[in-house]
Amino acid sequence: MNNWFKRNGIHLAIIGIFIALCFVYFSPALQGKALYQSDVLMAQGMQKEIMDFKAKDGKGPLWTNSMFGGMPAFQIWVQYPNNVTTYVISFFKTVFPNPIDTVLLYLLGAYLLFCVLRMNPWLAAAGAIAFAFSSYNFQIIDAGHSNKAMAIAFFPPILAGIILTFRRQYLLGAVLTALFLAIEIRTNHIQMTYYLFIALLIYVGIELYHALKSKTSKDFIKSFSYLAAASVLAVAVNAGMLWTTYEYSTETIRGKSNLTTDKSEPNNGLDRDYAYQWSQGVGESLTFLVPNVYGGASGPNLDEKSEVAKTLAAKGIPAEQLLPAMQQLAQVGLTTYWGDKQFTSGPWYFGAIICFLFILGLFIVKNRIKWWILSASILCLLLSFGRHLPFLSDLFFNYFPLYNKFRAVESILVIVGFLMPVLAILAVKEVAFHTEEPKKLQKNLLYSLYITGGLLIILIALPTAFLSFKTQNHGQFIEQLTQITNGDKGFADSIAEALVKDRISLARMDALRSLLFVLIGAGLVWALIRKKMNPQFVFIALAVVVLVDLWSIDRRYLNNEKFVDKNVLAQQFKPRDVDQLIMRDQSYYRVLDLSQGNPFSNSVPSYFHKSLGGYHAAKLKRYQEVLDKQFNGAINEDVLDMLNTKYLITADQNGQKETMKNRSTAAGHAWFVQKVEYVKNADEEMMAISSFDPKNVMVVDEKFKSLIDVSKVGYDGNGFIRLITYHPDHLTYEYSSGRDALAVFSEMWYEKGWNAYVDGEKIPYFRADYILRAAQLPGGNHKLEFKFEPTSYYTGETISLIASILLLLSLGYAIWMEVKRKEIQA
Template sequence: MNNWLKRNGIHLAITGIFIVICFIYFLPAFQGKVLSQGDVIRAQATQKEIMDVKAKTGTAPLWTNSMFGGMPAYQIWTFFPSNATTWVVKVVKDIFPNPVDTVLIMLLGAYLLFCVLKLNPWLAAAGAIAFTFSTYNIILLDAGHANQAFAIAFFAPIIAGILLTLRGRYWLGGALTAFFLAMEIRANHIQMTYYLMIAILVLVGIELYHAIKAKQTKPFFTSIVYLAAATLLALAVNASMLWTTYEYGKESNRGKSNLTQHTSEPSNGLDKEYAYQWSQGVGECFTFLVPNAYGGGAITPVQENSKVVQTLTQKGASPEQAQGLAQQLGTYWGNKPFTEGPFYFGAGICFLFILGLLIVKSRLKWWLLAVTVLTMFLSFGKNLPFLSDLFFNYFPLYNKFRAVESILAVAGLCVPILALLAVQEVIAGKDEQYLLKKLYIAGGIAGGLTLILLAVPELFLSFKGPEHQNMIAQLTQMLGGDSGTANSIASALIEDRKSLEQHDAIRSLIFIVIAFGLVWALIKHKLNVATASIGFLILALVDMWTVDKRFLSEDHFGEKQELSQQIKPREVDQFILRDTDPDFRVLDLTSDPFTNAFTSYYHKSIGGYHAAKLKRYQELIDNQLTKSVNQDVLDMLNTKYIINSDPKNQQASMQVNQTACGHAWFVKNVKYVDNADQEMQAISSFDPKNEAIVDKRFRKLIDEKQNQVDPTATLTLTSYAPDHMVYQSGATATMVAVFSEIYYDKGWKMLIDGKEQPYFRADYILRAAQIPLGNHKIEFVFHPTSYYTGEGISLAGSILLALALGGVAFREYKKKPEPATPQKK
């Protein structure tokens, strides 16, 4: 044990430093405060019914009716208890507060990767800090994109495991790859995992090329076998989550369109314009080097002495009015709808990256360069349609994802890897003149570009957004036709944007000079390796820390009680909550009901907020609830209350929908249609209480000879749970019943008096069934095979993973340490 501690003492010390850094940066989190994360608050609203049931019964339901009429809970909140990684995540989150848990995993995972790359511990720590505190990662944490940030946290350790395997450490590398890939998949952000897989494919391709070239294909393919086994094991561990996601994905708005006419939905995948909405501007890549090159983010504060404020106060506005209008105009001028902040990799890191391109001899350089360039080009989206459309149209699954700029998260890891490999090359290098020459070239490129952005930024930057002229027109209208003042304000805004950019250019130049000096001192033997490495660590920390605080500071934390008030019930909500009916829906028109998550906190909403709603429901929204609201559709969805707002004072008011159909009802007639287009057309105007619109493919499930009408028949909901509903029927005839519940045949089973019976779809999205005469207990139970069978596979995979990790840990513990390699002084 003492020998183990002695060998790993430095690593334990650096882990302690990482914890201290997290403690200082996120001190409010350790004091019990929480981030005011918009997406987390919305997530709490969407999860409310699930959590209420879990608190009451001890088990979370796999279905929720809180939004979009009803949908599986897989992509909202599901525990997956047979998955070992679920418990790992729980333990980490129980020990460290949010978002410290994610940040610490990022730091430790990246540190592992840099150690695998054989950097000395202090240099590895510098690289881990540079990656972890890349602004995109911090902005994700502030915005509440918890799953996305958590997925990014496992990028580095997965690559570490792969590299170990490719180097011949088959068991260690394979086991680590399996574990970290399982954690990556459990993060449940398929988009980030997909982007990482693109980078890994490029790495494997380059390794294959060199294996063939060196005639060393046998060890390469041995590595591939171990990596394939590791991948299969990681997939098995996550079988229940992946199976349910795959199954649901085909029915979601990522899947195939049901309609061929009158649809805005693409035939498969996402709409291209929607997917490309957040595309990185080509010029915005200057923010890698100068964070405020494009004006920062939507919340970048406007200085009291800004040109816009001065111009407005000179025109007679009060300081408060001037400050408010200046903040509304915003300093960001890119072509994204809005952005929380830029992708900043660090000025010193960018300089070292350029140096790495010049001096690093490892073939990893070509992988890092290729992935950086590829991800940068793909992030351009609509700004580079040739390449983006190629991937969107032909690469499997690529068209399922939106916000293509997020692929730069991969570049955010590649850039610091090559940067720190450059420092390692300097440490190992013997040709002083060669290194100095390359250093001056890299310094000239990075420093020269920064000087241009400081002295004459107009060479590359216009400081005018795509809506600049529209903004001037709107200002002119606000000012009663005073175009002169409007143009003065616009010119002042340009000056403010330029000033922000130039201040950051000075800042970046300082960090480049310091990084240059550290490398020069290393080459000239003015500093030893340890001192220089610590210098790079401090440089990376100070550089990233000071920029990150613009986007996530102590002010972004609040008391839990205060944040809980952000979803405070209105008077109309309190009134509706007095209704003891367990299952009815609400339409909230006080804002866009189909992007508003907060209604779901208190009610079962026909709207909601989720990126992967059912495709059929999205089609219903587009055709029946967007341009105009179809009352017949509201009625069949059992929309009992409609909330509106007074246009004068915006106060919410409520009306009761007297024609809502209720939980379930018997219909007099069944109208058959040939396809989804006819079905959608038919529900545009029909009597849902008396008529059911049914696709002809379900005709065989209705015995028309027995079907009759009993005007006295009753059908009553007697017990409600999101995943188990019980009805009682009473009729003197066999009749078709429609249930105001969303049709999803990948798990819902219908039981009549305890025996499973078939049901079918009616009215485009509802469930229906032919109910025999007499008194019957009808149950709908959500019991998806994909989840329950998948959990069995997950348990088996988890056991195998635990055995693999235990065996490798034992082997490594018993292994004799390799003799230390002397470092250059």
């Protein structure tokens, strides 16, 4: 044991430093404070009903009725208890407070990769810091994109396992790949995993090319076979999650359109304009090197010393009113950010030193991994441009499998942010243990310095030579300023001119800052080449300066001010008077809250009510189509009735006072109808519900006609049907009818899991009114149950259990074999 500590002491020390860095950066978390994350708060609204039933039953339901009239919980919160990786993630979340757990995983995973690349431990630590503290990795934590952050954290260890496998450490490499890929998939951010897959596909292609070239195809086939088996195992471990996700995705806005008359609806996948909304501006790629070259984050980022403040002060605005005035003007475009995105949380800053070393790596690294990094980075960079490079983006969007399922194409830059530090650190390793002549290395060092330093000098001396520092709608911005200043065009022009000056100043200051770090990095590399310093000292110094560089930028976007007392977060879900009044009603109903902006982008009402609104990127397609057709402009009252919308919340013009309307026409949770109106397709069905009486008529697609026996059906005016017990995925009704009756249920249609039972016997049911469930019920007094029993979940969980056991056994065997191998070598 003592020998083990002696051999691994430096690794343990570095891990200890990583833990310390995380606790120092997020010190408020140790004081009992919590990070204010908007998406996490929205998630609490989404999950409230699920968590309430989890606390009651010991397990969460697979369906929730708190959002969008009802939807599967698969992409909100589901346990997947048979998946071993669930417990790995839970361990880190239990031991380390949020978001320390995520950043620590960033560091540990990257450190493993750099060790596998045979780096000196301190150089590996520098690489881990460069990857972990990349600005985007912290911005998504700030926004609350926890799943995305966790998915990114497992990029490096997956690559580490793949590299080991191609190095002929077949078993260990494959098992590590299976383990980390399984955890990656379990983080449940398929978009990030998909982008990693694109990059790894290129890596495998390059390995195949070199195997054919060096006539080692047998080794490649063996490695590839192990990796294929590892991938299958990782997928099997997540069978329950992947199966339900795939099944659900086909029914969401990412699936095929049901309507044919609306040409704007995509046939499959997301709408192109929606997917390209967040495209990286071509010029904004300069932020990799200079964080504020495009103004940083959106919003009022100017202080009293800014040119805009001076302009306002010269017009007579008092000093104490300058900040409020600039905040008000920010609503019409007074923001330092001037890129093409609707808004941004900050730049993609990879570090000035890392960019410099990346360029150096292109010159001096001989390993074939360089060509993979270069090709994958270029492809991902070009794809991130989205609408700015439509030829390539449309090619992938239209023809590359699943690519059109994802939005915010700029997110693919996570691959560039992952790969750039790898080549940068490989460059330092090449310098430290070089075989080339020092003169040649110095020459390449100068070339790299000329490229990065020269670009920075241009940005400092002549920033407007290539950049305008004006948004595309700069003219419209001046017009709005003119209106606000009561037609004073000269004043409006002076404000706009001052804003441009502030943007230029920000760019210059950060360019100068980056130049300083580039010179420090070049100095450390020169010292390595000339052997002026001990390599170990250089590696430690490099880790420190990279940390200082990235840490200071991260602090602009994620700092102590973002932490608040937990009771402050609790206040975000404090019920208003109207909420408390509505919650007195213990019956089953839905609420549409129009008092807090767009109800379909807000999950706060879902915290208190079964809401027609909500917040989720994967709504059911049919529900979205109803929103587009029946809620766009005037709200269709008939549709509100069929959705059992008993309460409507509105606010006055100032948004200060909320009022509640009790809608007596709501149809209820279930009802019998007198008449069936058949339609030929979804278009006619949508048209039919535009104006109809949902309490008396059900609109049914002809394809369900065989499920209705008109010879048995009759309307019993004295009949009734009522909900007697409620559980999100188990609804129990009792009913009475003298004859077979047609019943409509104010519940979302989702055929992949819901089953209907009368007195325990399974019966067929069908879709009515475009999005609701309906059934022909046998006459008499009976108990009816709707149970959500998706095969994809339950069978998938069985597969997950078997695969999890195999993964654990394989991991144990691989570790035993590795220990045995080292004992033999010793």
